[in-house]
Amino acid sequence: MLKRIFVVLAAAFLIAGCTRNEQPSSTVSETAIEASSSSSSASGPAKNEEDSLYRDILINYGAYIPEISDYQLSAHKGASLFWHSDWDEQNPLPADAYFSWYLGQLWNEGLSYEERAVKYASPYGEDRGWFIKKQDYESKAQKYFDVTTEYLRSAKAYDAKYEGYTIGGGGGIGETPKIVLFKTEREGDVLKLYLTLVYNEENRIYAMPNEYKILSVRLLEGGGYRYIGYTTDQSPSPQQIDSDFTTKQSINTGTPAEYVNNELAFSVAFPQIWANNYTAQAAKLFFQETDGVGTYVGFYYKDDRAAPLFSIYAVPLDVWEIVKNRETPIGFQFGQNNSYVFLAEPWGGGNPYKSGADKELYDNMYIEPEQIEEKIIFQIIGNN
Numbered sequence: 001m002l003k004r005i006f007v008v009l010a011a012a013f014l015i016a017g018c019t020r021n022e023q024p025s026s027t028v029s030e031t032a033i034e035a036s037s038s039s040s041s042a043s044g045p046a047k048n049e050e051d052s053l054y055r056d057i058l059i060n061y062g063a064y065i066p067e068i069s070d071y072q073l074s075a076h077k078g079a080s081l082f083w084h085s086d087w088d089e090q091n092p093l094p095a096d097a098y099f100s101w102y103l104g105q106l107w108n109e110g111l112s113y114e115e116r117a118v119k120y121a122s123p124y125g126e127d128r129g130w131f132i133k134k135q136d137y138e139s140k141a142q143k144y145f146d147v148t149t150e151y152l153r154s155a156k157a158y159d160a161k162y163e164g165y166t167i168g169g170g171g172g173i174g175e176t177p178k179i180v181l182f183k184t185e186r187e188g189d190v191l192k193l194y195l196t197l198v199y200n201e202e203n204r205i206y207a208m209p210n211e212y213k214i215l216s217v218r219l220l221e222g223g224g225y226r227y228i229g230y231t232t233d234q235s236p237s238p239q240q241i242d243s244d245f246t247t248k249q250s251i252n253t254g255t256p257a258e259y260v261n262n263e264l265a266f267s268v269a270f271p272q273i274w275a276n277n278y279t280a281q282a283a284k285l286f287f288q289e290t291d292g293v294g295t296y297v298g299f300y301y302k303d304d305r306a307a308p309l310f311s312i313y314a315v316p317l318d319v320w321e322i323v324k325n326r327e328t329p330i331g332f333q334f335g336q337n338n339s340y341v342f343l344a345e346p347w348g349g350g351n352p353y354k355s356g357a358d359k360e361l362y363d364n365m366y367i368e369p370e371q372i373e374e375k376i377i378f379q380i381i382g383n384n
Contacts, residue, residue, distance in 0.1 A: 062104040088229035095155035131166040212236035269377040292319035308347040314340040
């Protein structure tokens with residue numbers, strides 16, 4: 001009997017595989033999920049520490065963990081520097097851009113809208129926008145950027161009368177593209193994150209073309225970092241363009257209706273109607289309570305990543321002990337091996353197709369939660 005599990009799995013950013021390049025003056029970090037991932041050198045950070053750093057850099061620049069977790073990081077619309085035009089140390093951010101950046105931080109404070117409205121209440125009255133005290137605003141901005149107090153206060157958002165930063169009006173987050181970390185490069189104290197902003201995963205009618213960006217930080221002695229640039233990658237690699245918002249194609253050595261993942265040591269047999277009508281993609285899975293990293297495997301109708309069908313989450317055993325008693329429902333427990341607990345969940349967003357043969361086939365392939373035991377055979381394989 002399948003067991004209903006209540007657990008919070010925090011949003012994950014998707015990390016695409018890339019080939020390690022040998023460069024005499026810089027290093028390229030291979031961040032794909034690989035069973036044979038090389039361990040870090042004695043002088044370098046552990047792999048999970050690197051991943052935690054990359055995630056921290058993305059979140060503090062303007063990514064956020066959605067309240068309804070979709071296992072990916074997303075960028076804010078407006079309240080995020082991911083939407084800002086290119087800048088670097090020679091062409092610095094406009095002073096008012098820091099206000100948009102700070103607004104992006106509000107969504108990661110763990111506060112409800114009502115709590116934010118109280119903490120950042122405007123001295124001009126209700127519905128007059130957010131107000132941030134100058135000491136909070138300036139200290140946080142200077143933690144992550146090389147910017148002077150004088151420059152920050154040159155912004156139109158600075159209110160000398162009430163000694164803080166504000167703009168009138170409100171607004172929400174808006175459309176949230178997915179952020180894909182394709183690869184990283186480090187040269188000296190400069191770390192570069194090569195990103196894809198994916199707009200076409202959900203909204204296929206009004207889809208925007210993907211953007212390819214390079215987010216650069218300078219690593220500080222003793223820890224920490226500061227942002228030094230966000231620029232358009234004028235020549236993204238063919239592998240990055242082809243990867244879209246996925247990681248690597250998951251290894252599948254089974255029959256057309258069977259998915260086999262030798263890295264995680266499990267297999268799933270789907271109904272025969274699934275044969276040759278689905279693709280599987282893997283991504284890193286992060287958790288709100290711990291720096292541990294799991295794996296998310298998404299199953300999609302044909303090769304349409306805007307049409308998810310089913311998900312499997314591989315949660316490391318040590319992470320499972322931390323998150324298993326959370327109260328947010330996430331899926332059913334399929335089983336476990338010596339390394340992971342496996343959770344499963346059907347897509348809950350409905351059929352993305354409105355009519356035609358795709359709508360009919362998608363409906364026939366879809367598996368309701370109460371049908372999992374009847375229609376899916378899950379097995380642990382190998383000696384893991």
